[in-house]
Amino acid sequence: MSGSKWLIGELRRLRESAGLTQEAWGTKLHFSTSHVGAVERGERPALPDYLHAVDKVFGTTLLAFYREHIRGEWAPSWYRPFIDYENRATLLRIYQPNLVPGLLQTEDYARALLQALNVGPGELDPTLAARLDRQDLVTRAASPCRLAVVLDESSLRRCVGGGEVMRDQLKALAEAGDRTNVQIHVVPLATPAYVGLLGPLVLAAVEGRTIGYLEGHLEGRVIESPEAVTDLEVIWEAVRAYALPCAQSQELMMKVGETWT
Structure with missing residues (x-):
């Protein structure tokens, strides 16, 4: 059952x-x-x-x-293999070059994105609810997960759901950065080509070890090999080296937010 x-x-x-x-x-x-x-x-x-x-x-x-x-039943199929690790993580490091990560999405942004990803009408509401409920990992009062996020500026400028949705989303991002357990960095659009453009990644600290996750169109890949995880951590550090400090990143998010009308 x-x-x-x-x-x-x-x-x-x-x-x-x-x-x-x-x-x-x-x-x-x-x-x-x-x-x-x-x-x-x-x-x-x-x-x-x-x-x-x-x-x-x-x-x-x-x-x-x-x-x-x-x-996990209502998480996107490609993310389900990683849900258990995410639930138990004490630290999540996320890099996303194209979109705002699910843990930081507003309801309107998430709904527009899921519709764009062709989630069917019968699955839209429960999938959306599951995505928003996952944010409890970061916002709960007791032992919230620490979250370190690196975004490419293009994720702030790609329209998802229209100008008002984007304006509210970037405001929410800036406010999330005020939480003591959340750090958000942005790689400026003027940055030359760098290794992060190859795609998003997640690193989860779970019970004394680190688990990696790579997202694909059809499925997600959980990376447990210590050698492969080490390689992903090297990539993470290389990507973060291009990003602005948190305060400057927050200023950039607010500035870009003002351009959405």
Whole structure:
């Protein structure tokens, strides 16, 4: 049985054991009766906002179950092999030459990007919810993951979702850089060709070791070989050497944000 099917059954069991109709259950959670029914019939996924409401009202831990067992089901297929390492990482180093990384995307930016990547209508909302929920790794109050990001300036200037979406996204990026556990560096567009142009990479510090990840069109490659990881760390340091310090990077993000109208 998949995690999603177990969760649907558990939600129905909890409601029935509480002696509540779908309407009464929805009233307590501030969700419509039709929403409750669609979740219990498996026609609509149980997403983090719904599960958070259940946990808050009934003292359950369903959101934690979702994050451990279900979130990966709705992650893009090419990223699923890396989800477990990401969840357990104490430090994530991310380089992205083309886009804002998922852990820093606004909802509107993420939605526009997923639509551009041809995520189907039936999968869009749960995929989007899973992506946004992953950001809890960085924003949670207890032991947040440290995040070091290097972006190419082209990722700030590539239009995803329109000018307003981009303006809000760059504002959110600049604000994320104010967090004590987040560092964001930008490689200026005027930088000559450098090794980072070969593609994005992620390095995760997990339980005393480093795991690498490389993204492709059809699948993601998890890199566990110590020799290969060392090579990726050399590339990371080479890329970061081209990037501006955090303060100057933040100024650049805000300046580019002002150009989006």
